[in-house]
Amino acid sequence: MTTTDKLSLFFSNEFPFNKEGLEEFVNTFVIKSYKKGEIILQNDTIENELRFLDQGIIREYYASNEKEKNINFYTNPTFITDFSSFTHATPTKKYQECITDVDLRVLSKEKFLAFTNQYQCGKLFIETIFQRIVVNKETEEFNHFVNTAEELYLDIMKTKPDWLLQIPQYHIASYLGITPETLSRIRKKM
Amino acid sequence: MTTTDKLSLFFSNEFPFNKEGLEEFVNTFVIKSYKKGEIILQNDTIENELRFLDQGIIREYYASNEKEKNINFYTNPTFITDFSSFTHATPTKKYQECITDVDLRVLSKEKFLAFTNQYQCGKLFIETIFQRIVVNKETEEFNHFVNTAEELYLDIMKTKPDWLLQIPQYHIASYLGITPETLSRIRKKM
């Protein structure tokens, strides 16, 4: 395993900390593989590991008595941890399901805490993550306010075309807050 | 000005840091007063002060071509700063308007940064704030998914009764994502 794998690349692109301890950190992650359809995060459980998406597609959703609502899709290498649950040890409200076969790279909370105790950049990572989550959430919230379902779909076509190639339309529809039928009709008149 | 004012109380209740530097910090805030109806935060501007609500009620909302959507109401002493805008110096997407006459206690970013340079708890404050925002946003998001407008209204009655005493119903309706007419009908059949 070299320092050019996706996890290292992610850090050098997204969190260009000084390298102190980083290689050791990255190499402590272990690989977990999942089959299409598997649930990898369950409502009401507590995140006890950092989880990094190495390969595959994941949908993140809320579910409550028969109903579901997709809130995000992960198609690229990134952390998919529920950081609220992870850092506060509170039960998550989300589910995550593999839309394709998936490889994760996983690090136990215990090992992560050992790392943060030793190296400053571990704490900095968590701080930065939370700030980014806030920015993303507010951007999403605002987008859903200004745009209609049709405009949101056009925006996905522009900014996240990979979603449309690999994710079933009924999942996109749920993400947009409409039924598959209305999404089909929106697409028809475009 | 004593250490028992609302801002000090807020910190001792919500952020019980060690007291080092805190009194000096709190006393650096200056009072700003606003009249009912005044806009105190404008879309596309950058937060350059910390703003603490001392007295009065504020509504926070998005606005875009004639349309508005309320996203929160502040009725109690708390920070009303857009912390994303404040810490990243990015333009805010929100508006804030005084629903009543309002007193704020305000600290310039410059002075706040001087404080954080000197005292550890300044940084800790910002970190904690961001984590709390994430928790709140996710809770809100989940609530809006599981509950109907009627259930959300019942929840407001239970958990935020002060809202219903002091905030016009059409503002509550906007917060719930419905029209004043449908809120009126919901209330009728309760």
Add this chain to the structure above:
DNA sequence: GTAACTTCTTGATTTCAATCAATGGAAATT
């Protein structure tokens, strides 16, 4: 290669909230 299942599309119908419109009452202004 056929069967079974999944996903998307299309049409017909229903339903719930928005819109339009009017009224009454409360609050604010003079």
Add this chain to the structure above:
DNA sequence: AATTTCCATTGATTGAAATCAAGAAGTTAC
């Protein structure tokens, strides 16, 4: 006190999306 403005309610109508239903096209499994 009278006038005006604002706000909540109620009724009638409209409209957009959900639901219901069926079929086509594509995929997967045997």
